[in-house]
Amino acid sequence: MFGRKWRKTVKMQKKRVMENELCDYRKEELSDLAESIIENYIGDDFIEPEIIANVNRVTFSYGNYRDAFDGLIQHKFGRFHIFINSNRSGIKTSPRARFTFGHELGHFYIDEHRNALRKGKVLSHPSFNLLLPKNIAEKEADYFSSCLLMPSKRFRKQCIKRPLSGKLIDSLSNHFQTSISATIFRYFELRLFPMFIVCCKDSKVKWYFRSEDFLFNYPPKYGAPVPNSSVAGEFFYNQREYSAEEIIYPDDWFSDFKMDKRQPLFEKCYYLKSTNSVISLLWVKE
Ligand SMILES: [Zn+2]
Structure with a gap:
């Protein structure tokens, strides 16, 4: 009943699913990249995406772009510019705006994304900060952002001798200035409990x-x-x-x-x- 054609279709579907998932190796690469940026530019200070943009001469602006996107990175005349949509992300210190900024920095720091932007293969990256199905580039930028705002070493240090509880999640979210959902996923991802x-x-x-x-x-x-x-x-x-x-x-x-x-x-x-x-x-x- 299930011929070669059907088996081929299943195989192709599986391949597509696999291609759209971040493998552990890639996650490690993105985490290492984020950790090295923190080490180089932030040290033990509070993590401010704007500082990282400044040292890389990436300019940025906050504005009301209705519902067009949460964030966007543009490459024009050899320069990168990040737009953050305050209408969707709130004030620039909000967890959502910070996550969006980290995400756009991901498109700048991840070689494949930056090169594609430079070569004009993609015009820009309009990004949406929602729990929606995303393509692999968006997933990579999201993962990078969570590693940048909640670096593994710092996050683990905050969890020492503190059992999992609602209070711990609140305290982590407050400490890193990240949303509750981003904090929960980071905790889950680091396999802390x-x-x-x-x-x-x-x-x-x-x-x-x-x-x-x-x-x-x-x-x-x-x-x-x-x-x-x-x-x-x-x-x-x-x-x-x-x-x-x-x-x-x-x-x-x-x-x-x-x-x-x-x-x-x-x-x-x-x-x-x-x-x-x-x-x-x-x-x-x-
Ligand atoms: Zn994006």
Whole structure:
């Protein structure tokens, strides 16, 4: 029933998915690049993307560009210029504007991106700072920005002897002046503690990420209803919100018949009411 043509199509689709994902090797390269920039230009000071732009003679401006983009880097007459859209990113010290600036610096620092801009292969990079499907160049610039604003060494140092909690995430986000979602993903990416991140929208599971060493598996599928007994479920079904992490049990979220159902877990919710979404963080209560 499934001939050669079908197998070829599947193979091509898989290849496309692979090509659009950042591999560990590439992530390491981008992280090393960001770390070396911090070492060279920032040292132990607070990370200010503007300083990095200045030393590279990259000019920048903030303006209201309606909904056209969050940020954009342009190459004209041998010079680079970064535009930050205040209408979408807020004031220049906001976590979103800082992340956008870091992202545009990524397009400047990543050789392939800079060369393409120089040669006019791409006219400019209008970037959007949203959790939307992105092409590989945008993913690389996002990853670079998170490494630049939250360098691995500094981030790990801030987490020493501090167990995962909502308070820790708030404190990290405050320390690095990054958004809660960017901070959560950086924490997850650095594999500091086994965790499960799930985003639910309109009472349905939208997507999730699970650490390889997180003990529990088989969460509801994408598109399935949010479990009733979860803390996220309380928001959608009972309009109840919780500011701190709550104790739940594995079968509130997972259906692995081999799991230890008595192991308490924490669930901490972040409410994004403008999109009727909730991001939950789950981890084992030690
Ligand atoms: Zn971009």
